[in-house]
Amino acid sequence: MKGLLLAFLAVLVLGVGAVLLPRDAGKPQAVPFSEAARSEALSSTETLLDSASLLESTDTVTLLTSQARALLTPSSPSAPNTPSASPSSSAAQDRPTRAGFVSALSASASRRLADAANADGGMARLLAAVGTAQLLESSRLAATWGLPVPATPAEASTAPTQPPSCPASPGTATTAPTPGTAPTTADLPAALAAVVSSEQESIYAYQVALTRLDAKASATAATWLARHQQLLRGAEAQGRLHCIATPAREAGYRLPATFAAKPGLALGSMESSSLTAYADLVALSEGETRQWAIDGLVDAAKRSQAWGAPVGPFPGLSIDNSALPPLPSGTPSP
Structure with missing residues (x-):
């Protein structure tokens, strides 16, 4: 009898132990x-x-x-602050x-x-x-x-999927910030309004520039004017997709003082300033709209570079290099 009791207790302990053991003990957490x-x-x-x-x-x-x-x-x-991957070593790397x-x-x-x-x-x-x-x-x-x-990736499309049913009386259009600056309100309507405003100003600038550029540059400007018109229609379509009333088109815009003497340089600066609006839209949107914004960011960066306006290592972002952490020792430096 005593032997049977001891055996029963052993089975009970093992059973309880199995129940008490965490099912996922030792299993690493999934990385976001x-x-x-x-x-x-x-x-x-x-x-x-x-x-x-x-x-x-x-x-x-x-x-x-x-x-x-x-x-x-x-x-x-929004992203976790965790240690980065260890730096790669080029000691045994063949010359590429x-x-x-x-x-x-x-x-x-x-x-x-x-x-x-x-x-x-x-x-x-x-x-x-x-x-x-x-x-x-x-x-x-x-x-x-x-x-x-x-x-390179395909250009941004201009026609989103069929928009949902929107309220009968959409709200007043969001006021867009000055092109090249971040929206004062960090939300989708403000970011989309900034893109629409930027495209409207770009269209006006390219229309004026056509009469001031040489033949070769004028042909390029004409092509990109048509592209900006497509992008504006695309941005307005994105507004309809989200039931957002975008800014109305204006009759004219104030151009930079350098525009008359150096229209190509001014166009490059304008293209470069539009990068901020597209980068903000990337951050504040998702799905189809975000992909459209990513394509638009790449588009604008290409045009900026073509006009001679450098876009740097972070197109659309204002990052102070002096505030960035140093690379680990052993990583090549410029």
Whole structure:
């Protein structure tokens, strides 16, 4: 009898122990998508930085260094503040080829832009900016080195899906901020209003510039005028998609003082200022509208660069390099 009792107690203890043991003990927590995308972007950028240093591409090293420093810690409160990936080492790395580096840089750009479509707001804006700058840099290097220019994303579409039923009397249009500045209210209506206002001003500027540019530049301006008209229709369609009343078109706009003497330079500056509006829309939207904003950001950055206006390592973002954390020791520096 005593033996049976001891056996019963043993079974009971084992049973209770099995119940008390946590089912997921030792199982690692799932990493949020935004943090995983940031960490992967950092690792990829550090690897590219190693290669750019071996290729002695100084401007590219400077750009990638700034991006890696920004990716060390999230710039958005919506993304977790966790340690970054360890820096890559170039000690045993073979010297990369120019063609291989351009391809890798373009692939990284595409991945950053794809991840921006699904990340949290602030991280989405940072990834979109990093991806856009890397895309432009891969095209610049390809042209400089006489290589095929990498494929770039398609231009932003102008017709969203059929809008839902909206209230019979939509509210008054949101007042847009001055182009190139962030909206005073951080919400979707204000961000979309800023994009609409920016496109309206760009259309007016390009119409005026057509009579002041030489034949070659005028042909380019005419093409991009048509593009801005498409983008404005697209932005207004996005407003209808979300039942947002966008700003009405105005008869004219005040142009920069340099416009008469240097219209091309002024157009480049205007294109560059529109990057902020598109970057804010990336952060404050999601789904189809965010993808449209990402495509618009890339579009505007290309036009800025074509007019000679530099967009830097973070198109659409105002980031103070001096405030960024230093790279870990052993990481190449410019």
